[in-house]
Amino acid sequence: MVLDGANRHCSETQVRKIRLLDSEMKTIPLNPLIRKLGPITNASPAVLAPLAGWTDTAMRRISRKYGAGMVFSEMLSGEGARRKNEKTRKMAGFDAEERPYFVQYFATSPEQAADAAKLLRDVNPDGLDLNFGCPVKKIILNQGGAALLKDVSLLARIVEAAVKAVDIPVSVKMRSGWDHRSLNAVEVARAVEDAGAAWVTVHARTRSEFFQGRAHWEWIGEVKSAVNIPVIGNGDVRNAEDVKRLLDMTGCDAVMIGRGAMGYPFIFREVQHLLLHGEACEPPTPRERMDAAVQHLLWMVDYFPDPQRAVLEFRKHLLTYVKGLHGCAKFKFRAMQLLSPDEVITEMRTFLESLPDRPIERPRDVLESAPVWC
Numbered sequence: 434m435v436l437d438g439a440n441r442h443c444s445e446t447q448v449r450k451i452r453l454l455d456s457e458m459k460t461i462p463l464n465p466l467i468r469k470l471g472p473i474t475n476a477s478p479a480v481l482a483p484l485a486g487w488t489d490t491a492m493r494r495i496s497r498k499y500g501a502g503m504v505f506s507e508m509l510s511g512e513g514a515r516r517k518n519e520k521t522r523k524m525a526g527f528d529a530e531e532r533p534y535f536v537q538y539f540a541t542s543p544e545q546a547a548d549a550a551k552l553l554r555d556v557n558p559d560g561l562d563l564n565f566g567c568p569v570k571k572i573i574l575n576q577g578g579a580a581l582l583k584d585v586s587l588l589a590r591i592v593e594a595a596v597k598a599v600d601i602p603v604s605v606k607m608r609s610g611w612d613h614r615s616l617n618a619v620e621v622a623r624a625v626e627d628a629g630a631a632w633v634t635v636h637a638r639t640r641s642e643f644f645q646g647r648a649h650w651e652w653i654g655e656v657k658s659a660v661n662i663p664v665i666g667n668g669d670v671r672n673a674e675d676v677k678r679l680l681d682m683t684g685c686d687a688v689m690i691g692r693g694a695m696g697y698p699f700i701f702r703e704v705q706h707l708l709l710h711g712e713a714c715e716p717p718t719p720r721e722r723m724d725a726a727v728q729h730l731l732w733m734v735d736y737f738p739d740p741q742r743a744v745l746e747f748r749k750h751l752l753t754y755v756k757g758l759h760g761c762a763k764f765k766f767r768a769m770q771l772l773s774p775d776e777v778i779t780e781m782r783t784f785l786e787s788l789p790d791r792p793i794e795r796p797r798d799v800l801e802s803a804p805v806w807c
């Protein structure tokens with residue numbers, strides 16, 4: 434699905450500004466970082482993670498704009514897709530600029546996985562991604578997400594059913610096991626390879642760890658050594674140096690970034706720069722940060738029929754875009770009272786004028802203070 438109605442809720446002036454912003458934004462040139470993830474070619478080894486409540490079309494577009502190699506939808510319900518739930522279908526929709534784009538969903542049985550795969554195929558994504566890592570209680574009680582790590586045979590049959598149902602790649606995202614006593618990432622990765630998965634993404638934590646402690650990157654290396662399909666490493670990547678370290682340490686084929694990309698699509702540009710030139714690039718100026726945030730809001734306005742809803746949904750993103758900027762507490766207080774996109778944009782511009790026009794480092798505690806999935 435391609436979204437329609439460019440910026441229909443914004444004034445003429447705002448629309449002119451947007452066009453300007455769009456043309457000002459730096460696009461990432463094609464480069465020698467191109468990687469093959471099975472059947473998918475990526476312009477960069479850094480990809481945007483699926484993040485429920487966050488990676489809607491607007492965040493995916495902004496991440497691609499700044500150089501994400503590929504993007505994933507938020508996790509959708511296989512049962513919702515199977516029942517042709519309108520909300521599920523809308524959430525699976527995307528803009529052509531997002532490609533390569535994978536729809537992620539969870540399924541609890543092979544039949545459900547196959548039926549959902551066929552229906553999600555209809556929105557014409559580049560592939561489907563099956564979730565076996567979700568730690569959320571509601572999903573676990575339903576025997577979905579990470580719960581399936583405890584039943585590898587069923588998990589493999591779910592993957593096989595989805596693979597057989599569609600003519601596009603099906604990948605898998607998983608945690609490294611249920612808990613430290615049952616670390617089975619290698620066994621699961623081998624099973625999904627045999628079941629026909631295009632690649633496997635490993636979030637190097639167990640379900641019991643949720644988001645606590647540090648991700649165990651060595652577990653990604655173990656999976657990489659054990660399978661022939663590509664492996665994407667994931668967990669606690671907070672900057673471009675981390676991407677390089679994870680690639681070097683584990684030999685994984687790509688790196689997935691979640692919380693580190695919230696309000697900071699520039700991380701993808703920084704990865705590209707570091708890998709191409711061997712040195713860090715300058716962080717964005719406040720103006721660049723604000724331009725990206727404005728563009729993000731406008732893409733949300735395009736997506737949500739009600740502009741107020743777009744503003745409400747955008748608030749959490751806005752908080753992350755301005756994190757670490759001088760005077761952001763007062764700005765946040767004012768911005769959180771506003772309900773129209775025009776007012777929010779004006780407030781952002783006013784805030785921007787109070788900031789120095791020079792690159793500003795992002796605070797180091799990006800992950801510690803980021804929201805988690807629970």
Ligand SMILES: Cc1cc2nc3c(=O)[nH]c(=O)nc-3n(C[C@H](O)[C@H](O)[C@H](O)COP(=O)(O)O)c2cc1C
Pocket residue numbers: 482483484485486487506507508537564566567606636667668669670689690691692693804805806
């Ligand atoms: C708010 C939030 C929502 C998430 N939603 C999903 C999801 O829908 N599907 C999924 O596979 N993982 C989801 N995750 C897990 C991330 O994709 C990723 O595996 C995890 O955050 C570790 O990567 P990071 O350290 O780069 O954030 C979510 C994580 C967070 C913080």
